[in-house]
Amino acid sequence: MKNPFGKRKEPLTDTQLLMTITIGIFVVMYILAMTLLGGGFLHAQQIFDMLNDNASLIIVSCGLTIVMIGGGIDISVGAVTSLVVMSCVLYLNNGGNVFVSILLALGIGLAFGLVQGFLISYLEIQPFIVTLAGMFFARGMTTILSVNPQKVDHAAFAKVRDTQIVIPWLGYTAKNGNLVPARIELGVIVALICVAFIFVLLKYLRLGRNFYAMGGNQTSALMLGINVKRTRFFSYILSGLLSGISGFVFMMHTGAGNATNAAGMEMNAIASSIIGGTLLTGGVGNVIGTFFGTMTLTTIKKIVVSSGLNDPWWQSITTGGMLCFFILLQSVVLGRRSKKKKS
Amino acid sequence: MKKNNKKFLSGGLGQLTIPLIAIALLFIFNLIRDPGFFSIGISHNNDGNAVLAGNLISIINGASELAVLAMGMTLVTAACGGQDISVGAAAAIAGSVFVKVLKSGSGISGGTVLLAFVAACIVAMLFGTFNGVLVAVFKIQPMIATLILYTCGRSIAYWINGGATPTVSSHIITAIGSFIPGIPIPTPVLIVALVAILFKLLFHFTSLELFTQSVGINGSAARLNGINSTFIKLLSFIILGVCVAVAGTIGVSRLSLINHETLLLDVEMDTILAVAIGGNSLGGGKFKISGSIIGAYVIQMLTTTLYAMKVSSTDVKAYKAIVIVLLVVIGSPVVKQRFGKLLERISSKKKITVKGAEE
Numbered sequence: 001m002k003n004p005f006g007k008r009k010e011p012l013t014d015t016q017l018l019m020t021i022t023i024g025i026f027v028v029m030y031i032l033a034m035t036l037l038g039g040g041f042l043h044a045q046q047i048f049d050m051l052n053d054n055a056s057l058i059i060v061s062c063g064l065t066i067v068m069i070g071g072g073i074d075i076s077v078g079a080v081t082s083l084v085v086m087s088c089v090l091y092l093n094n095g096g097n098v099f100v101s102i103l104l105a106l107g108i109g110l111a112f113g114l115v116q117g118f119l120i121s122y123l124e125i126q127p128f129i130v131t132l133a134g135m136f137f138a139r140g141m142t143t144i145l146s147v148n149p150q151k152v153d154h155a156a157f158a159k160v161r162d163t164q165i166v167i168p169w170l171g172y173t174a175k176n177g178n179l180v181p182a183r184i185e186l187g188v189i190v191a192l193i194c195v196a197f198i199f200v201l202l203k204y205l206r207l208g209r210n211f212y213a214m215g216g217n218q219t220s221a222l223m224l225g226i227n228v229k230r231t232r233f234f235s236y237i238l239s240g241l242l243s244g245i246s247g248f249v250f251m252m253h254t255g256a257g258n259a260t261n262a263a264g265m266e267m268n269a270i271a272s273s274i275i276g277g278t279l280l281t282g283g284v285g286n287v288i289g290t291f292f293g294t295m296t297l298t299t300i301k302k303i304v305v306s307s308g309l310n311d312p313w314w315q316s317i318t319t320g321g322m323l324c325f326f327i328l329l330q331s332v333v334l335g336r337r338s339k340k341k342k343s
Numbered sequence: 344m345k346k347n348n349k350k351f352l353s354g355g356l357g358q359l360t361i362p363l364i365a366i367a368l369l370f371i372f373n374l375i376r377d378p379g380f381f382s383i384g385i386s387h388n389n390d391g392n393a394v395l396a397g398n399l400i401s402i403i404n405g406a407s408e409l410a411v412l413a414m415g416m417t418l419v420t421a422a423c424g425g426q427d428i429s430v431g432a433a434a435a436i437a438g439s440v441f442v443k444v445l446k447s448g449s450g451i452s453g454g455t456v457l458l459a460f461v462a463a464c465i466v467a468m469l470f471g472t473f474n475g476v477l478v479a480v481f482k483i484q485p486m487i488a489t490l491i492l493y494t495c496g497r498s499i500a501y502w503i504n505g506g507a508t509p510t511v512s513s514h515i516i517t518a519i520g521s522f523i524p525g526i527p528i529p530t531p532v533l534i535v536a537l538v539a540i541l542f543k544l545l546f547h548f549t550s551l552e553l554f555t556q557s558v559g560i561n562g563s564a565a566r567l568n569g570i571n572s573t574f575i576k577l578l579s580f581i582i583l584g585v586c587v588a589v590a591g592t593i594g595v596s597r598l599s600l601i602n603h604e605t606l607l608l609d610v611e612m613d614t615i616l617a618v619a620i621g622g623n624s625l626g627g628g629k630f631k632i633s634g635s636i637i638g639a640y641v642i643q644m645l646t647t648t649l650y651a652m653k654v655s656s657t658d659v660k661a662y663k664a665i666v667i668v669l670l671v672v673i674g675s676p677v678v679k680q681r682f683g684k685l686l687e688r689i690s691s692k693k694k695i696t697v698k699g700a701e702e
Contacts, residue, residue, distance in 0.1 A: 073486070119668070123675045126625050128426070128486075130671070132612055133664040140661025147657060259657070270490060280484045311506065313498035320495025327488065331481040 014337070018277025018330060019289035025326075026296045033303050040306065044170040045182050050298045055187035056081060056250040058294050060265060061272040062198045063242030065290045068273055069202070070235040071215040071282025072120065072127040076134035077243045078265030080112050083138040084247025086145045089257035092154040101157075105248040106241060112138070113240020121232035135266070142259050149258040152251070160186065161252050187249035194242065198287045211235055215282025271319075272297055275326045279334075297322075358622030358629075361674045362637040365620065369644050373651075380651060388522060395527045398647060406643035407531035408434075408590040408607060411538050413617040413635040415579075415586030420618050421559045422579040423478055424627030425485030429470075430587055431610040432496020435603045437467040437591035439503040442511055442601045451513040464588040470496075471584025472577065479576035493611070500603035510600040520596030531593050535636075538589060542632055555579065559627035613642055620670060 012020065033041045040046045051058075060077045067074045087108060088101045096104075112134055119130045152158070164183045171181035202208035210231045213221040222228050250262060276293030278285030297319065304318050373380045383397035412430050419427050444459035445451055470492060477488035523530055546552040557565040558572040566572050594606050619625055620641055621634025645666055649659045672678055 119672070123672060123677050125671045125675050126619065128625060129616065129619050129667070132616065133667040133671075135664075136612075136660040136667070137664035140658050140664060143655075143657035144661060267490060267493060270487075271494065274487060274490075280487050311502070313502045313506075316498035317495045317502070320491050320498075323494060324491045327477070327483055327491065328481060331483050335482070 014279075014284045014334065015277065015286050015289075017333065017337075018284070019286045019292075021329065021333070022276050022289050022292050022296065022326075026292050026299065029296065029299055029303070033299065033306075037303065037306050041302075043172045045172065045180070046302070048182055048184050048188070050295060050302065051188045051191070052183075052185045052253065054294055054298055055185065055191040055253065056246040056262070057265060057268055057272065058191040058291060059194050059242050059246040059249060061269040061276075061290045061294055062194055062287050063239035063246075064266075064269045065273045065276070065278050065285050065287050066198065066202070066211060067127075067235050067239045068270075068278045068280055069215045069282060069285040070211045070232055071218065072232065072235065073270075073280065074116070074127070074131045074236065074239045075266045075270075076112060076116065076131040076138060077239065077246070077269055078262045078267075079135040079138035079142070080109060080240065080243040081247040081250055081265060082259070082261040082263075083142045083145075084108050084244055085251045085254075085261050086142045086150070086257040086259070088248065088251050089150045089152050090145060092152050092157050093150065096154075098154075098156050098160055102248060105244045107244070109240045109242070109244020109247065110237065111240070112243065113237035116240065117233040117236030120236060121229045139259075142261075146257065147259060149256055151256045158255075161255055165189070185253065187252045190245065190249055194245065195287055195291050198238075202287060207231070207234060212283055215284075217283070268297065271323055274330075275323070277330070279330075358631055359634055359637065361622055361670065362620050362634055362641055364673075365641045365670055366637065366644065369641070369648060373648055377651070380648075385527065392522055392524050393527055394522050394529075398651065400529065402640065402644050402647045403532055404529040405647065406639045407529075407535045408593050409610065409613055409617060409643065410535045410636050410639040411586050411590045411593070412583075412610060412614045413621070413639045414538060414542055414632050415583035416614045416618050417621070417623055417630050417632050417635040418555060418579040419485065419583050420615075420623060420625060421627055421630035422555045422576050423485045424559060424625075425478070426611075426615045426618070426625065427474060427489045427580070427583060428486055428611045428615075429474065429489040429492035429496055430583070430590075430614055431607045432493050432500070433467055433470050433584070433587045434591035434594060434607045434610065435497050435500035435601075436470060436503065437463040437588040438595040438601045438606050439500040439603065440466045441588075441592055441595055442509055443503055445511050445513075445516075446509060451511070451515060453515060456513075456515050456519075460588070460592055463592060464585055467588035467591070468581050468584035471580040471582075471587070475577040475580030478580065479573045497603050500601075500606075504601060504603060508600055508602045511595075512599055516596045516599055520593065520599065531597075534589065534593060538586070539632075539636065551575075551578075556629055560629070614639075616667065617642055620667075622674070 060081060064074055064077060084105045088105055091101050091104055116130050116134050119125050120127045163186050166181045166183055168179065168181040171179050174180050202211065210221070210226050213224065213226055214228050214231050218228055251257070272293040273285065273290050274293070275296050276286065276289030276291070278290060300318055300322050301315055304315050380398050383395060383399055385393050386396040388394050416427060416430065441459045441463040444462045445455060448455045474489050474492060477483045478485050519530055521529060554570050554575050557570060558575045562572045590607065595601050617638035618635045620638035621631065623630045623634055645663060646659060649662050654662060
C-alpha cells in the first residue's frame with residue numbers, strides 16, 4: 001500500500017510509546033479529578049504544590065532512570081538523600097556557610113556514586129547487594145550523626161529557603177476576598193533544570209546513547225567499541241550526584257534533618273520510573289516519562305485524600321493498585337509488540 | 344601447595360567457602376574480644392522451666408525467621424533470577440490473618456491455633472500466587488512485580504487489623520514464640536529444623552531441585568526439554584508463601600502481638616543478603632539452600648556481635664554495611680582471579696630462586 005504522504009511514518013519506539021501512555025493517563029486522570037472533585041484541583045497552585053513537595057523525588061528518580069536504562073539498580077538513593085540532609089543541617093548549625101554546604105551535599109553524593117560505581121562496574125559485584133550495603137551505611141551514618149531531629153538555625157540559609165517565585169496572575173481569590181498568588185519554591189527550578197539536563201544527556205550526547213546501548217545488550221555494546229565498564233561507572237556516579245542534589249533540595253523544602261527523612265524514597269523513585277515507562281531490564285526509558293511518573297503517583301495520592309478515603313491505609317493500597325495496573329499495561333503492550341514483530 | 348591454593352580459592356567446599364569463612368572469622372573475632380561470649384548456661388524462665396541461655400542460643404534463635412524466609416527465597420531466586428522484596432509485607436499480612444482468626448473464636452486451644460496457622464498459610468500462598476502469576480505468566484521482573492505488594496502490603500495488614508495492634512495472650516502462643524515446657528531448646532529453632540527437613544525431603548523425593556536449576560539457567564531450553572517453566576516459577580513463589588506464613592507466625596508469637604509497621608521490618612533486604620552471602624547467584628540457576636541458612640546465621644551473628652560491643656541498635660546498619668562490602672569484595676570473581684594470579688606469581692618466583700640456589 002502506498003502512503004499518500006510519500007514519506008513513510010516512523011513507528012513509535014518502545015520508549016516513546018510507554019511515555020505517551022503515561023502522559024495520556026496523567027492528563028486524563030487530572031481532568032477527571034478537576035471535573036469530578038473540583039476544589040483544589042481547579043487551582044494552578046495544586047500542580048505547584050505537587051512540584052514543591054516532590055522536587056527531591058523527581059531529582060532522585062532522574063538518577064534512578066539513568067541507572068535503570070543502563071540495566072542496573074540503585075536502592076541507596078533515599079538513604080543518601082537523608083544522610084546529606086542530616087550532614088548539611090549539622091554543618092549549617094555549627095556555623096557553616098551555605099555555599100560550602102552545597103559542596104558538602106555534592107561531595108557526599110559523589111563519594112557514594114564513586115564507591116558504589118567502582119564496586120559494581122570494576123569488581124563486578126551485583127548492583128542490588130552493593131547499593132543495599134550503601135543504603136544500610138547511609139542510614140546508619142545518619143543515626144550516628146544524630147538520632148534526634150535537628151532544625152536549621154541559620155540566617156543566610158533561611159533566606160535561600162524562603163526564596164519563592166510568586167506568580168500573581170496564576171493565583172486565586174480566597175473565600176475572604178484576598179488574592180492568594182501562586183508560589184514555586186527554588187527546589188522546583190533545580191529539579192526542572194536536572195530533568196532538562198538529563199534529557200539532553202540521554203538524547204543528544206554520546207554518553208547518554210551509550211547508556212541505552214549498554215542496557216539493551218551489553219555484549220553488542222562491547223563489540224561496538226563502547227567502554228561498558230566506564231559507562232556503567234558513570235551511570236552510578238550521576239545517580240550519586242543527583243542524590244546529593246536531591247538531599248539539598250529536600251533540606252530547602254523541610255528545613256530540618258531527621259533520621260526518618262526520605263524513608264521509602266527509593267521505592268517511590270523506582271515506582272515513578274516504572275510508571276514513566278522505564279524497564280528494569282534496561283535499554284528502554286525516558287526522563288520526561290519519569291517526571292510524569294512522579295506526577296501521576298502524587299496525583300493518585302491527592303485524589304485519594306480529597307475523595308474522602310481518610311483511613312490511613314487507603315493511600316498505599318491505591319498506590320499499589322495503580323502500580324499493578326501500569327506494570328500489567330506495559331507487559332501487555334510490549335508483549336503484543338514483540339509478537340507483531342515476529343509475525 | 345600450588346594445587347591446594349587453587350583448590351582453596353576456587354572453593355574446595357564449593358559455594359559454601361565464603362559463608363563458612365565469614366562465620367569462622369566472626370568466631371575468632373569474638374574469641375579474642377571476649378571468650379565469655381560463647382558461654383552457654385541453663386537458666387529458669389518466668390514459668391520456672393529450665394532453658395538454655397547464652398549468646399549462641401540467642402543468635403540461633405533470633406535468626407529463625409530469617410532462615411525460614413531465606414530457604415524460600417533461595418528457591419525463588421534460583422527459578423526466576425530475581426528476588427521477592429515483599430516478604431516482610433506479606434509476613435505482616437499473614438501475621439494479621441493469624442491473629443484475626445485466633446481472636447474470632449471464643450477461646451484459644453490447640454485446634455484454633457492450627458486453624459489460624461492454616462488460614463495464614465492460605466492467605467500467604469494466595470499472595471505468593473499473585474506475585475508468581477505476575478512473574479511467570481506476565482513475564483515481569485520479580486523485583487518490579489513484588490514492588491506492588493511491598494508498597495501496599497503493610498497497609499493491607501493494618502486494614503485487616505482494623506487500625507489497631509491487637510494482642511493475643513495464650514500459653515500456646517508463648518510456647519511457639521519461646522519455649523515449650525520441658526524442652527530447653529527455643530521452639531523457633533525446632534521450627535527451622537522442621538522446615539529444613541521438609542525441604543530436604545521435598546528435594547529427595549521430587550525432581551524439584553533439578554527442574555528449578557534448569558529453569559533458572561535457561562528457561563527456554565528447559566521448556567524444550569518438557570519442563571513447564573511457568574509452573575516451576577509459580578510453585579517457587581507458592582512455597583515462599585508458606586515460608587512467609589511460618590515466619591509471620593513465629594514473629595507474632597514472639598511478641599504475642601501484631602504490629603503491622605514493625606513486624607519483620609526490612610527483613611526482605613536481610614533475606615536477599617542471606618541468599619547472596621550463601622554463595623547463590625542472584626541471577627538464578629544453581630543453588631544451595633544450606634548456604635542461605637548459614638548466610639542467615641552469619642547476619643544474625645554479626646548483629647549480635649555488634650550489640651555485644653555496645654553499638655546502639657540504630658547504628659548497627661552502618662557497621663553491617665562495611666562487613667557486607669568486605670564479604671562481597673572477597674567473593675567477587677575479579678578479586679578472586681587477581682588474587683589467584685598473584686599467588687601463582689609468588690609460587691613461581693620461589694621455584695626460580697630455589698633453582699638458582701641448586702646451580
